[in-house]
Amino acid sequence: MEIRLASDIERDSVVDGPGIRTVIWTQGCPHHCPFCHNPETHSFDGGKLVPVEEVIEEIFKGEIQDGITFSGGDPMMQPIPCTEIAKKCKERGLNIWCYTGFLFEDLLKDKDRLEFLKYIDVLVDGRFENALKSYSAKFRGSTNQRIINVKASLKKKKAVLVREYIIKEGNK
Numbered sequence: 596m597e598i599r600l601a602s603d604i605e606r607d608s609v610v611d612g613p614g615i616r617t618v619i620w621t622q623g624c625p626h627h628c629p630f631c632h633n634p635e636t637h638s639f640d641g642g643k644l645v646p647v648e649e650v651i652e653e654i655f656k657g658e659i660q661d662g663i664t665f666s667g668g669d670p671m672m673q674p675i676p677c678t679e680i681a682k683k684c685k686e687r688g689l690n691i692w693c694y695t696g697f698l699f700e701d702l703l704k705d706k707d708r709l710e711f712l713k714y715i716d717v718l719v720d721g722r723f724e725n726a727l728k729s730y731s732a733k734f735r736g737s738t739n740q741r742i743i744n745v746k747a748s749l750k751k752k753k754a755v756l757v758r759e760y761i762i763k764e765g766n767k
């Protein structure tokens with residue numbers, strides 16, 4: 596199985612979730628949010644196809660980090676290979692974050708995306724809205740985006756936000 600990536604795996608990120616993280620930049624995004632920071636990741640033909648096994652090997656090469664983050668592009672456009680990678684990371688106890696332009700509620704309607712969600716700890720959802728752009732909103736580009744506790748949300752069948760980010764920033 597292969598996954599289309601926008602670039603090499605990035606290590607030592609401190610802006611894509613808590614701690615020191617390894618980031619998987621997926622290629623392909625249907626949302627086309629105005630002022631997106633990564634327009635080169637939108638095309639579904641761009642980037643490069645990489646065997647999932649190679650990605651997994653790369654993640655575990657060297658020092659193990661605090662967690663991994665799926666970003667892009669929209670990882671939810673490739674839920675099946677992302678699930679394979681996420682499964683292996685969970686087996687090693689890594690914490691998993693994922694960014695998507697979709698809303699959590701919409702992801703529940705697709706069985707492959709729902710399967711991927713089961714391995715994700717925290718989902719940052721929603722399109723980037725330039726009018727709501729904020730430099731102080733931790734781990735998000737704009738304040739409409741929600742930082743969601745996926746396990747609790749799947750249990751309750753509705754989005755449950757991660758409390759520490761709500762309290763600190765006073766956002767909904």
Ligand code: SF4
Nearest residue numbers: 624627628631696723
């Ligand atoms: S969802 Fe993310 S990658 Fe896709 S267009 Fe919006 S900001 Fe860019």
